[in-house]
Amino acid sequence: xxxxxxxxxxxxxxxxxxxxxxxxxxxxxGDTRIGLFGPNGHGKTTLLKTISGLLKPWHGEILLNGARIxxxxxxxxxxxxxxxxxxxxxxxxxxxxxxxxxxxxxxxxARRQLKDNLERVYLLFPRLAERRRQHSKTLSGxxxxxxSIGVGLMGAPELMMLDxxxxxxxxxxxxxxxxxxxxxxxxxxxxxxxxxxxxFLLALTDHLYMINHGAVALDIASGDQLDHEEIMQMYFGxx
Amino acid sequence: xxFETAQSxxxxxxxxxxxxxxxxxxxxLVWTTLGIFNFAHGIFMTIxxxxxxxxxxxxxxxLGPAAGIALGVAALVGVGCLSEFLLVRPFLSRSGIxxxxxxxxxxATIFLENSTLLIWGARYKQMxxxxxxxxxLLSTAISAHEVLMIAIAPLTLLTLWVFLKFTRIGSAIRAxxxxxxxxxxxGMNVPLLYSIAFGLSAGLAGFAGILLGSIRFITxxxxxxxxxxxxxxxxxxGLGSLGGTIGAAYIIGLVEAISTFFIGLYWTPAIxxxxxxxxxxxxxxxxxxxx
Numbered sequence: 001x002x003x004x005x006x007x008x009x010x011x012x013x014x015x016x017x018x019x020x021x022x023x024x025x026x027x028x029x030g031d032t033r034i035g036l037f038g039p040n041g042h043g044k045t046t047l048l049k050t051i052s053g054l055l056k057p058w059h060g061e062i063l064l065n066g067a068r069i070x071x072x073x074x075x076x077x078x079x080x081x082x083x084x085x086x087x088x089x090x091x092x093x094x095x096x097x098x099x100x101x102x103x104x105x106x107x108x109x110a111r112r113q114l115k116d117n118l119e120r121v122y123l124l125f126p127r128l129a130e131r132r133r134q135h136s137k138t139l140s141g142x143x144x145x146x147x148s149i150g151v152g153l154m155g156a157p158e159l160m161m162l163d164x165x166x167x168x169x170x171x172x173x174x175x176x177x178x179x180x181x182x183x184x185x186x187x188x189x190x191x192x193x194x195x196x197x198x199x200f201l202l203a204l205t206d207h208l209y210m211i212n213h214g215a216v217a218l219d220i221a222s223g224d225q226l227d228h229e230e231i232m233q234m235y236f237g238x239x
Numbered sequence: 240x241x242f243e244t245a246q247s248x249x250x251x252x253x254x255x256x257x258x259x260x261x262x263x264x265x266x267x268l269v270w271t272t273l274g275i276f277n278f279a280h281g282i283f284m285t286i287x288x289x290x291x292x293x294x295x296x297x298x299x300x301x302l303g304p305a306a307g308i309a310l311g312v313a314a315l316v317g318v319g320c321l322s323e324f325l326l327v328r329p330f331l332s333r334s335g336i337x338x339x340x341x342x343x344x345x346x347a348t349i350f351l352e353n354s355t356l357l358i359w360g361a362r363y364k365q366m367x368x369x370x371x372x373x374x375x376l377l378s379t380a381i382s383a384h385e386v387l388m389i390a391i392a393p394l395t396l397l398t399l400w401v402f403l404k405f406t407r408i409g410s411a412i413r414a415x416x417x418x419x420x421x422x423x424x425x426g427m428n429v430p431l432l433y434s435i436a437f438g439l440s441a442g443l444a445g446f447a448g449i450l451l452g453s454i455r456f457i458t459x460x461x462x463x464x465x466x467x468x469x470x471x472x473x474x475x476x477g478l479g480s481l482g483g484t485i486g487a488a489y490i491i492g493l494v495e496a497i498s499t500f501f502i503g504l505y506w507t508p509a510i511x512x513x514x515x516x517x518x519x520x521x522x523x524x525x526x527x528x529x530x
Contacts, residue, residue, distance in 0.1 A: 052424060053423075054420065054423060054424070074423040074424060074426065075423070075426045075427070075428055078424070078425065078426030079426060083424075084424050085424075086420060086421065086424060089421060090418060090421075091417075091418060091421050092413075092414040092417040092418055092421065093417060093418075094413070094417055095410065095413065095414055095417070099410055099414075100414075102407075102410065103407075103410055103411060103414055103425055103427075104425055106407070106411065106425045106426050106427055107425070107426035110426075111407075151425070155425065155426070
């Protein structure tokens with residue numbers, strides 16, 4: 001078997017003494033897009049935080065293109081090209097949109113492409129270009145989410161992890177984001193997408209994992225032809 | 240009141256304000272970046288003055304005032320980075336970090352104050368003014384050294400502002416206090432940024448100390464009283480707003496000069512504290528602080 005782009009093997013982690021992940025394994029091959037869903041508080045965000053180095057794994061391995069990255073500092077992981085767009089991210093509220101975006105390209109690898117990536121972000125989210133001189137705290141919820149994703153793109157991602165990008169957004173904005181994220185993924189960036197909105201996930205990803213009680217409860221490849229209703233049934237249980 | 244008197248009170252207020260602006264900006268920078276109060280800020284001033292005296296004056300190594308200032312400020316940047324490493328970094332992940340750092344920086348103050356006493360002795364030191372002579376300003380003669388202080392403080396702070404506003408590291412320093420998790424996820428070296436902020440702050444303190452040391456006698460307690468004033472300024476101006484801090488520095492300087500002239504040296508600190516309490520009662524975030 002060739003090396004997966006991202007592979008997580010039997011990962012356990014927690015906060016203090018509270019264990020959250022109980023042996024999660026998953027695989028992202030090539031430039032595919034995987035989606036994670038499942039009830040709140042069951043470890044999706046924790047999984048992303050562990051991959052991006054904010055949390056140190058207790059046990060298990062994380063591999064990027066076959067090389068182990070578990071336990072590395074967040075800085076090292078950003079340098080490798082894994083960009084984590086955190087949930088409900090407020091970024092730097094007292095800085096302008098442009099300042100936030102520029103800081104997104106903080107690491108050396110991304111700095112070289114700062115100009116090109118800034119153009120890309122403005123093309124993808126014209127509204128950010130309009131508001132580039134505003135403090136990011138003055139943005140609306142949808143604009144803030146665009147900025148979060150934009151800042152992620154400024155980091156020149158080789159792999160992008162998005163944590164609930166549509167949280168609390170109106171349907172119209174969801175569609176707008178769906179289009180933008182689809183655009184990013186078409187550009188060849190593999191995605192790890194955490195979402196509660198199953199339709200959003202089905203539209204954007206090829207492989208779904210349901211995380212429940214800190215473990216992978218379901219593994220649904222795109223070939224499995226599951227429709228929305230069946231997934232909802234598994235999610236909420238049958239009558 | 241005679242015009243000349245008003246003018247000299249005004250000038251002495253601006254001189255004080257310049258000094259407080261340099262001091263309080265450093266204090267405020269550490270507060271915005273790390274969310275802690277550095278009580279060793281005053282002793283940093285004292286050490287800056289002693290080093291400049293040692294390097295620059297004829298009783299020391301006699302290398303001249305320029306070398307004294309350069310080495311004094313450079314040494315203080317080093318002292319600042321070292322202090323961050325020893326006094327702050329070990330406690331960064333603790334929940335009670337604010338109180339812990341009050342204790343560590345106060346202990347460092349006692350330790351360093353007595354160290355300066357051991358190294359340089361108790362005899363008062365004096366530094367000659369950076370430039371000799373007097374300048375005639377609107378019919379009042381003031382020392383050229385004071386004019387230099389009035390000019391140099393805004394220039395230094397302008398440089399700091401340009402650094403914080405327009406450089407990559409400067410923006411990162413402003414950013415890291417607002418959202419540490421985002422800073423980490425963008426690949427910033429957070430401890431290094433803390434160290435730079437602390438070093439800059441200490442460098443500013445050292446510079447203020449050198450300026451103060453050339454208008455007052457240098458003693459191990461040189462920085463104590465200015466530290467208290469800088470605290471008032473930083474709180475009065477609204478913690479964390481650099482512009483507010485600088486504005487407040489000049490206001491406090493002027494109030495102090497006016498109060499010293501009319502009411503006397505003895506009651507002035509009480510008046511300043513009373514003023515601070517009134518401002519905090521009416522505007523809990525400080526005069527220029529944001530809600």
